[in-house]
Amino acid sequence: MVKIIAHRGYSGLYPENTMLAFKEAAKFPIEGIELDVHLTKDQEVVIIHDETIDRTSNGSGYVKEMTLTELRQYNYYANFKETQVNSARDIQIPTLREFFEWMKPLTIKVNIELKTNIFRYEGINEKVLALIKEFDLEDRVLISSFNHHSVRDFVRLAGDSKIEYGFLTASGQLNPGKYCKEHGVGHYHPAFVTLDPEDIAECHGHGVQINTYTVNETEHIQMMIDAGVERIITNYVERALDLI
Numbered sequence: 001m002v003k004i005i006a007h008r009g010y011s012g013l014y015p016e017n018t019m020l021a022f023k024e025a026a027k028f029p030i031e032g033i034e035l036d037v038h039l040t041k042d043q044e045v046v047i048i049h050d051e052t053i054d055r056t057s058n059g060s061g062y063v064k065e066m067t068l069t070e071l072r073q074y075n076y077y078a079n080f081k082e083t084q085v086n087s088a089r090d091i092q093i094p095t096l097r098e099f100f101e102w103m104k105p106l107t108i109k110v111n112i113e114l115k116t117n118i119f120r121y122e123g124i125n126e127k128v129l130a131l132i133k134e135f136d137l138e139d140r141v142l143i144s145s146f147n148h149h150s151v152r153d154f155v156r157l158a159g160d161s162k163i164e165y166g167f168l169t170a171s172g173q174l175n176p177g178k179y180c181k182e183h184g185v186g187h188y189h190p191a192f193v194t195l196d197p198e199d200i201a202e203c204h205g206h207g208v209q210i211n212t213y214t215v216n217e218t219e220h221i222q223m224m225i226d227a228g229v230e231r232i233i234t235n236y237v238e239r240a241l242d243l244i
Contacts, residue, residue: 002225003031004240005111005233007214008049012235015078016056017047020090022099028237032109032142034213037096037128039121042067045096045128048076051118053093064119068095096128100135110137111211111233113168114145114154125154138162144189146170155184166211169194177206187211189233192224200228218243 009021010028022033036049040063054060059074071093096112103110114124132141138158144166145151151165166187167173167180172194180188180203188203192212203210211231215221221240224232234240 002229002244003231004028004237004244005211005231006030006033006237007233007235008035009033010235010237012216012237012239015076015080015091017049017094018076018091019094019098019102022094022102023090025237026106026108028241030108030237030241031231032111032140033103034111034113034233035099036113036115037124038063038115038119039124039127040068040071041065043123043127044068045124045131046071047094047096047099049115051115057093064121068093096131100131100137103140104135104137109140109142111142111144111166114143114147114150116150117146120147120150125150125157129154129158132163142166142187144168144187148183151185152183168213172199175202177203177208180208181206187230189213192220195224195227195229197227204228215240 006025008016010025011021014021014024017035025033035047037045038048040046052062056078057074057076076091076093132138139162142164143154146168148167165185166189167185168189170191173179176188176199187209189211192215195212209230212224212229213233215224215232215234216236221243232240
């Protein structure tokens with residue numbers, strides 16, 4: 001059966017990449033949560049999608065040019081009204097450590113996307129790996145990125161580990177299964193609009209699983225279920241669950 005991953009938490013109904021969105025997603029029988037990480041000026045691993053806070057907060061500026069304390073001067077309601085959320089703490093920018101502290105006693109998994117396709121963030125792989133090991137979560141983590149060099153570096157850094165890996169692509173990949181397999185990566189993460197039956201067959205022929213994003217409309221969710229992908233990454237958790 002296809003599994004559901006909450007994209008940036010339950011981001012269709014709650015501010016993305018906040019503890020509120022994560023907690024709301026975890027109320028449903030999903031397999032896991034997808035989130036994005038950057039490094040702050042003081043080297044904290046924080047959860048946010050963009051390189052800047054402009055779109056998702058009432059502040060502006062690059063994440064890498066602010067400390068965690070500075071980033072927490074702002075709220076992260078994104079395009080939601082303040083009255084739609086119920087905890088000021090839960091709409092702060094979270095750290096990966098805080099997410100792991102919350103996640104640890106649960107059974108959900110997490111897909112951590114390394115946002116290194118614009119800024120490389122020297123040392124981010126080491127910091128993320130150290131946190132994964134500190135919380136003993138290696139068997140519940142999948143590392144992905146559009147920067148395939150970052151994923152390959154993480155594979156080498158982690159060595160013999162239960163951590164899983166995925167290559168993200170927005171435009172497709174020639175022979176994706178073969179490509180992933182050659183680099184020790186077990187998951188292919190394509191934009192659903194780029195996925196075709198040949199890709200699916202080729203990936204499965206190489207033992208590579210397909211986790212496709214960001215699938216929000218009912219007809220597209222059903223299309224991906226029928227196509228035989230392993231996981232659907234969606235902003236609308238309940239909508240997807242209703243179809244499986």
